[in-house]
Amino acid sequence: MTRSAELPATRDRLIAAMSDALQRRGYHGVGLSELLVEAQAPKGVLYHHFPGGKTELAIAAIQSAVSRLTSALDRLIASGADPVAALSAWMAGAEKQLEKGRFEKGCPLATVALESTAEDETIRGEIAAGFAAIRDRLSSALVASGVVPAKARALSTLIVSAYEGALMQARVAGSLAPMTETASALLQLIQSELDAVKGIR
Amino acid sequence: MTRSAELPATRDRLIAAMSDALQRRGYHGVGLSELLVEAQAPKGVLYHHFPGGKTELAIAAIQSAVSRLTSALDRLIASGADPVAALSAWMAGAEKQLEKGRFEKGCPLATVALESTAEDETIRGEIAAGFAAIRDRLSSALVASGVVPAKARALSTLIVSAYEGALMQARVAGSLAPMTETASALLQLIQSELDAVKGIR
DNA sequence: GAATCTATAGACCGGTCGGTCTAGTGTCAA
DNA sequence: TTGACACTAGACCGACCGGTCTATAGATTC
Numbered sequence: 001m002t003r004s005a006e007l008p009a010t011r012d013r014l015i016a017a018m019s020d021a022l023q024r025r026g027y028h029g030v031g032l033s034e035l036l037v038e039a040q041a042p043k044g045v046l047y048h049h050f051p052g053g054k055t056e057l058a059i060a061a062i063q064s065a066v067s068r069l070t071s072a073l074d075r076l077i078a079s080g081a082d083p084v085a086a087l088s089a090w091m092a093g094a095e096k097q098l099e100k101g102r103f104e105k106g107c108p109l110a111t112v113a114l115e116s117t118a119e120d121e122t123i124r125g126e127i128a129a130g131f132a133a134i135r136d137r138l139s140s141a142l143v144a145s146g147v148v149p150a151k152a153r154a155l156s157t158l159i160v161s162a163y164e165g166a167l168m169q170a171r172v173a174g175s176l177a178p179m180t181e182t183a184s185a186l187l188q189l190i191q192s193e194l195d196a197v198k199g200i201r
Numbered sequence: 202m203t204r205s206a207e208l209p210a211t212r213d214r215l216i217a218a219m220s221d222a223l224q225r226r227g228y229h230g231v232g233l234s235e236l237l238v239e240a241q242a243p244k245g246v247l248y249h250h251f252p253g254g255k256t257e258l259a260i261a262a263i264q265s266a267v268s269r270l271t272s273a274l275d276r277l278i279a280s281g282a283d284p285v286a287a288l289s290a291w292m293a294g295a296e297k298q299l300e301k302g303r304f305e306k307g308c309p310l311a312t313v314a315l316e317s318t319a320e321d322e323t324i325r326g327e328i329a330a331g332f333a334a335i336r337d338r339l340s341s342a343l344v345a346s347g348v349v350p351a352k353a354r355a356l357s358t359l360i361v362s363a364y365e366g367a368l369m370q371a372r373v374a375g376s377l378a379p380m381t382e383t384a385s386a387l388l389q390l391i392q393s394e395l396d397a398v399k400g401i402r
Numbered sequence: 403g404a405a406t407c408t409a410t411a412g413a414c415c416g417g418t419c420g421g422t423c424t425a426g427t428g429t430c431a432a
Numbered sequence: 433t434t435g436a437c438a439c440t441a442g443a444c445c446g447a448c449c450g451g452t453c454t455a456t457a458g459a460t461t462c
Contacts, residue, residue, distance in 0.1 A: 044453090118305060124373050154386040161365070182359045185352075233419075245440060
């Protein structure tokens with residue numbers, strides 16, 4: 001064990017610093033030097049672990065964020081809670097995160113998604129795959145609750161859309177209101193949809 | 202800095218170039234030189250019209266975008282179409298814009314909203330005000346259709362959230378699907394809400 | 403213990419960034 | 433004709449950008 005116990009491995013510190021930066025300012029908003037100060041690492045170490053430089057580090061950060069999100073989602077779904085309760089819990093968690101980050105930290109995918117151009121093929125692909133993975137999980141959870149597949153897909157896309165848009169509005173407003181309002185309206189939709197399913201059955 | 206009714210063409214070209222850039226890559230993603238090539242203007246002219254430089258130009262672009270959006274919304278609402286039809290038309294318009302811009306042009310507010318930090322006070326304020334103005338218009342249109350104010354506010358926030366999130370997903374996916382799916386699920390909610398209102402009446 | 407390899411360390415580089423500055427140019431009023 | 437003024441034009445600047453390079457420390461292998 002070459003490194004001190006309290007500090008995570010250098011590679012992980014770099015990824016964590018990039019993740020944090022992507023949530024706060026996006027890809028073009030951060031400089032390498034700032035990133036390295038945050039990660040307490042010299043420049044050489046970045047290009048040792050990520051020969052592709054800033055881009056490769058960003059991709060790693062995105063992948064790490066996606067796997068964090070999807071596994072949290074999996075856990076939530078596996079817990080057996082009904083969709084409305086699960087979504088409600090998720091939104092409440094987002095509100096807590098927003099407050100904890102003083103409205104400065106958002107979704108690690110969103111900003112980069114909007115900043116990226118057609119040339120940023122790899123990054124875009126990674127983000128698109130991340131969104132798709134999240135939608136798929138939501139969708140199959142809804143199907144498991146009796147929603148027909150086509151409707152489940154539309155609903156899960158709406159959930160992701162609403163979540164991202166709510167985070168965006170809440171951040172610029174510096175207020176939880178957009179998040180809570182979005183959540184309340186959204187939850188009502190899901191509930192009525194599930195009730196309809198039950199009625200038919 | 203109040204300005205007479207007639208604006209110099211150059212000023213407008215600068216604003217247009219910035220608007221376009223904000224939709225494609227966001228604030229930090231564009232360079233001044235690129236902007237000036239696009240606007241066919243030399244550097245001096247930028248600082249003549251916008252002494253505050255890049256930031257002031259971005260603010261002007263955002264204000265211009267907001268007034269374009271709100272007046273389009275006003276027109277749509279004034280046309281007397283019922284909320285569902287109006288929203289449906291709006292979403293269809295967004296899809297057309299997405300395709301026209303080959304999925305490279307998104308909302309002029311969204312990217313900057315996510316890139317901005319607490320220090321970018323003016324820009325954030327402008328964006329927050331823009332979102333609020335849009336929500337207010339939607340909300341009062343819903344109230345006019347019989348929705349109770351509190352529910353109308355939540356619903357209008359959800360509409361904006363869904364719209365922004367759908368644009369985001371559609372862009373990275375390079376596909377209209379996230380937009381159409383979001384729209385269909387959302388429209389159904391509004392419809393059922395309005396039906397409920399009618400039932401009570 | 404020499405050789406090798408991974409990881410750390412930071413000086414250094416060319417290019418580009420946003421921004422300033424000075425020099426014109428065209429228009430209009432006196 | 434001249435002076436004032438709004439606007440155009442682009443050379444120029446220091447700072448910072450992402451990225452490369454060489455040096456070295458520590459662990460591992462033979």
